[in-house]
Amino acid sequence: MKAIILAAGIGSRLGDMTRTIPKPMIEIRGEPILKRTIAWLKNSGVTDIFMNLHHAPHIITDFFGDGSAFGVSISYSREEELLGTAGGVKKILQENDSAAKEPILVLYGDNLYPKSYILEKFLAFHKAQEVPVSIGLCHHDGDVSHKGVVMLKDSHIVEFIEKPSYKPDSNLINIALYLLYPSIANMIPEGYSDFGKDLFPKMLREGISLGGYIFSEPVGVIDTPELYEIERTRQ
Numbered sequence: 477m478k479a480i481i482l483a484a485g486i487g488s489r490l491g492d493m494t495r496t497i498p499k500p501m502i503e504i505r506g507e508p509i510l511k512r513t514i515a516w517l518k519n520s521g522v523t524d525i526f527m528n529l530h531h532a533p534h535i536i537t538d539f540f541g542d543g544s545a546f547g548v549s550i551s552y553s554r555e556e557e558l559l560g561t562a563g564g565v566k567k568i569l570q571e572n573d574s575a576a577k578e579p580i581l582v583l584y585g586d587n588l589y590p591k592s593y594i595l596e597k598f599l600a601f602h603k604a605q606e607v608p609v610s611i612g613l614c615h616h617d618g619d620v621s622h623k624g625v626v627m628l629k630d631s632h633i634v635e636f637i638e639k640p641s642y643k644p645d646s647n648l649i650n651i652a653l654y655l656l657y658p659s660i661a662n663m664i665p666e667g668y669s670d671f672g673k674d675l676f677p678k679m680l681r682e683g684i685s686l687g688g689y690i691f692s693e694p695v696g697v698i699d700t701p702e703l704y705e706i707e708r709t710r711q
Contacts, residue, residue, distance in 0.1 A: 477578065477599060479522045480568055483510065483585035484530035484555050489700050497535050500585035502698060504707055509698070510536065510585050514546055520595045522581060523548040526572065528564040530555045562669040569661040579603070582654040588696030588707060589653065601689045602655040605631060609660060609679070610687030612653030614694050622699075624650035624672040626688055633686040638672040648688070651695040 487499030494502070500510035517525065525548050529536055533554055543550030553568045565582055579602055583589065593612075602610040611633065613626055620640065626648045627635035637644055650672060663684075669675060679686060698704040 477522050477581055477595070478524040478526070479517055479581040479583065480565055481510070481513065481525060481527045481583055481585045482561055482564055483536060484528045484558060484564055485586065486531045486558075487586065487699075490698070490704065491701065493701065493704070494531070496532060498529070498532050498585075499698075501535050501539070502586075502704065504588065504698075508539070509588060510540075511546070513583070513585060513587075513589060514540070514543070514548055514550075516589055516591055516593075517581075518547050519591075520593075522595065525550045526553060526568045527551070527585070528553045528555055528559075528568060530558055558668065560668045560670040560674070562664045562671045562675045563667060565656075565671075566661045566664040566666075566669070569658050574658045574661040576658045579655045579657055582656060584652040586698065587652055588698075589651075590691075590693040590695070592693055593653075593691055598653075598655060598689050598691075601631075602687060605685075605687035607632070607685045607687045608663070609654055609656040609676075610689055611676070612651045612691055613648045613688050614651050614691045615647050616649045616694060617647060620644065620647065620649055624676075626650060628688045628690075631688060633676075633680065633688045636672070636676045636680055636686070638677070648690065651691065653691075653695070 483500045487494035501508045529552055625637045625640055625644045625646055626633050627646050696707045698707050
């Protein structure tokens with residue numbers, strides 16, 4: 477299995493913390509988030525990695541190089557203008573083999589994914605569902621107004637609500653961990669496109685089924701200084 481790490485975002489809500497460095501290079505307990513993510517992928521058997529870059533890209537390329545020092549292979553895709561989560565994936569797939577048959581893992585470079593996540597089980601689920609995309613989910617008991625909320629039936633997503641303005645009848649949220657077949661590049665429009673706001677709702681409207689796999693633990697996020705402080709001090 478190959479992976480795409482999305483690392484192009486600016487992280488403007490973190491203010492000065494990301495003014496000169498990419499958000500995935502913020503340190504948590506002494507090492508960049510991105511280094512932790514790559515180590516997790518390697519330990520899960522994923523060593524062929526693609527990464528999109530935009531803000532301060534040299535910080536990432538100087539640190540990781542071709543990935544060999546970390547036991548992986550990294551290829552970079554630079555975006556002159558931000559393409560969004562789905563748009564960035566489309567560009568990477570176009571630059572590489574979008575006709576490949578094996579699923580590819582997509583994850584966000586600024587998230588803290590628990591080491592307990594077993595990617596082999598997620599992959600087996602995805603292949604069994606016979607859907608173009610499977611989305612990693614978890615239960616969230618707090619405020620979901622800044623999350624992507626999912627309605628699930630028989631392991632298939634029947635509704636996807638990005639940042640709902642009301643209290644939905646579900647606490648299942650998108651954890652930004654996807655398995656998709658490279659042919660999905662044909663479904664993503666040219667230019668800027670976001671998975672949660674644009675692509676997933678569009679696919680559901682068109683009757684295209686999406687899988688939903690529930691993980692037992694939440695993902696750590698550092699979207700604001702307050703959330704960063706929580707993760708920084710977590711044991």
